[in-house]
Amino acid sequence: MTGPALVIDQRGNHCPLPVIALGRAAAVHSEGSQILLLADDPAAPADVAAWCRMKGATLVAELPSSDGLGGIGYLVELGPAHNAGAASSTVGR
Amino acid sequence: MARQLLEAARETVAAIIGTKQHETSFQASSQHVAAISLDGFLTHSSHPILVSRIERDSVLRSVSRTGPSVTQFGVDSLGVVDLDALEITLDRVTNTAGSGAILALQAANGEIGTRQPLVDVAQLCGRTGSALVVDATDALGLVPIDSGWDVLHAQASGWAGPRGLSVMAIRDSSAAKLGLQWRDPDTYRSRPLDTDDVASAVAAAAALDAVYRDRAEVARLAELVDLIRDQLPRLIPDIDLLGDPINRLPHIVTFSCLYADGERLAAELDRLGFGVGSGSACAARSGLPSHVLEAIGSLTHGNIRLSLPFGCTQETVEGFLAVLPGVVAQVRADAGAPQ
Numbered sequence: 001m002t003g004p005a006l007v008i009d010q011r012g013n014h015c016p017l018p019v020i021a022l023g024r025a026a027a028v029h030s031e032g033s034q035i036l037l038l039a040d041d042p043a044a045p046a047d048v049a050a051w052c053r054m055k056g057a058t059l060v061a062e063l064p065s066s067d068g069l070g071g072i073g074y075l076v077e078l079g080p081a082h083n084a085g086a087a088s089s090t091v092g093r
Numbered sequence: 094m095a096r097q098l099l100e101a102a103r104e105t106v107a108a109i110i111g112t113k114q115h116e117t118s119f120q121a122s123s124q125h126v127a128a129i130s131l132d133g134f135l136t137h138s139s140h141p142i143l144v145s146r147i148e149r150d151s152v153l154r155s156v157s158r159t160g161p162s163v164t165q166f167g168v169d170s171l172g173v174v175d176l177d178a179l180e181i182t183l184d185r186v187t188n189t190a191g192s193g194a195i196l197a198l199q200a201a202n203g204e205i206g207t208r209q210p211l212v213d214v215a216q217l218c219g220r221t222g223s224a225l226v227v228d229a230t231d232a233l234g235l236v237p238i239d240s241g242w243d244v245l246h247a248q249a250s251g252w253a254g255p256r257g258l259s260v261m262a263i264r265d266s267s268a269a270k271l272g273l274q275w276r277d278p279d280t281y282r283s284r285p286l287d288t289d290d291v292a293s294a295v296a297a298a299a300a301l302d303a304v305y306r307d308r309a310e311v312a313r314l315a316e317l318v319d320l321i322r323d324q325l326p327r328l329i330p331d332i333d334l335l336g337d338p339i340n341r342l343p344h345i346v347t348f349s350c351l352y353a354d355g356e357r358l359a360a361e362l363d364r365l366g367f368g369v370g371s372g373s374a375c376a377a378r379s380g381l382p383s384h385v386l387e388a389i390g391s392l393t394h395g396n397i398r399l400s401l402p403f404g405c406t407q408e409t410v411e412g413f414l415a416v417l418p419g420v421v422a423q424v425r426a427d428a429g430a431p432q
Contacts (some may be wrong), residue, residue: 013396015354015356015382016351016352016353016375016394016395016428016430017428019351019352019392019394020428020429020430020431021351023351023352024429024430024431024432025432026431027431027432040380041383042381042392043373043382043394046386046387046391046392046393047382047392047393047394048384049390050349050390050391050392050393051351051392053390054331054333054392058164059151072402078203
């Protein structure tokens, strides 16, 4: 992939909405797709990282947004198991 | 009479903590006790201070007010202190300062239940001439606490004792450890004065004794927690079960549900008669996620914390497990979560 397939702007929305938007987008995209999530919720850094862990995705980059409107851009690449909806996980070492 | 009651309460608490009576005191303000347990060493010292990222807010606040340099140390995804990293950090700060450090660590975390390897941490402190200040609020009476601490403090609310009262113990041997006197920063005494509130001190000791004596009840609650931890991942998709599965408090279970609003989960469960807590950002007045959930890399939303009280029945637990999947599914659906 050379660039994100999809940009989701969730600035102004609070948890769990940014991660729900990420999950909805992930459900209709395939392995290897990249999604750029824009969010300014203070819980987003932790929640996006946890979502990637639970869904087998990779947080490729985490950068300040470039459009002057604030927030952070989370560039996520979907993994093979991202749409295994019933997967559960236990936080492990 | 009041003095005799206070001495009897002190005897009870000292026996459970595993310390001498004269090393033990009752303190009135639970906010204050975390502060003085550290400030007492620090007021006139330049010792570096180390504190874990998942200490209670009152400890983190009191540390941030102190003068010397403060270094935070991290925990792994179960909430257990990373001993290798801690050893490197402790060596670095004590070498730089040319003296031992003061290290603040809780015996167990009340949000996620994880217990800390205090034996190993005490060894590291001993090797570097550092003092270990242990917050035993959520563990005292319920689980054994390794004896390697220098100062131990605990809020009585942790064992359903009176609010606003804490116990504190300072080892005789510990004041000399860092080459300085322990001083109460308010009274400049080498021992903190007891609270005037004898009734609360007596109540705190009685409540602690009741918890400590009922080993069978503690074991029963631990089995109920095992049942809940076993069932949750089978019942709820996309759930993060938090804390150490083995080295944990017997009565705490905490989990986070992906795509769910923790405040709504807690409100719905409350409506059905189950009182639960939530460390979710959306449930906090500040709008900020719990620093404990952040430190372990958990989801910070959809968080539920169960604290099983003494007398909690298996029927209650089964009733909770019966309604929870429906509640989580409804809250997720209402928020438009992906299927």
